[in-house]
Amino acid sequence: MTTKEVTKIAKDLNIKLCVLGKEYKKYFHSDNEPRWVFKLRLQRGRKSYTFTFGQSIASGKKAPTLYDVLACVQKYDVGTFDDFCNEYGYEHNKDAEKTYKAVCKEYNAIERLFTSDELQILQEIY
Numbered sequence: 001m002t003t004k005e006v007t008k009i010a011k012d013l014n015i016k017l018c019v020l021g022k023e024y025k026k027y028f029h030s031d032n033e034p035r036w037v038f039k040l041r042l043q044r045g046r047k048s049y050t051f052t053f054g055q056s057i058a059s060g061k062k063a064p065t066l067y068d069v070l071a072c073v074q075k076y077d078v079g080t081f082d083d084f085c086n087e088y089g090y091e092h093n094k095d096a097e098k099t100y101k102a103v104c105k106e107y108n109a110i111e112r113l114f115t116s117d118e119l120q121i122l123q124e125i126y
Contacts, residue, residue, distance in 0.1 A: 001125050006067040009125070013118055016043045017066045020050070024061075027054030029095060036061045040069065042113065049109040070125045074107040 009015075020039040027037045036055045041048050053064050053072070078084045081092070081100050090096035114122060 003065070003067050006070060006125055009121060010066050010070070013114070013121070014044050015066065015070075017041070017064075017069055018043060019063050022061065022063070027052070033057065038064060040064070042069065042073075044113050047113050049113055051106065051109070067125070070122060073110050074103050075110060075119055075123045075125075077107060077111075078103055 010017075018041040020041055022036050022038045024036055025034050027035055031054075035057045036059075038053045038055060039050065040053050041050045043049075053069060055062070055064055078087065078100070081097060084090065084100045084103070085092055085096055090099065110122075111119065
């Protein structure tokens with residue numbers, strides 16, 4: 001999907017992205033070097049979801065686009081912890097459980113912002 005198509009979807013669904021701040025630090029557990037981490041808010045009318053977004057190291061301090069964010073947020077229910085580990089290749093350990101809980105939290109937040117029909121549209125963004 002192109003940036004232009006994502007922009008149209010965002011307009012149709014009244015999605016706004018706000019950058020609230022940024023800092024330079026290690027973000028992912030496996031990071032060997034720091035990256036720019038942005039505090040973002042996805043907003044639809046009165047509903048919003050505030051979260052952090054670890055920008056790719058190659059993108060430097062450039063703020064993520066709406067396309068970047070909508071391509072990355074969790075738009076599918078991952079099921080149980082066992083399902084998650086099997087689907088994404090994680091071993092059953094505390095680090096995987098922490099990741100699983102974060103993914104579920106993100107999905108629940110996205111699910112509150114969008115109807116099931118709207119989620120199906122967003123699932124086409126990758």
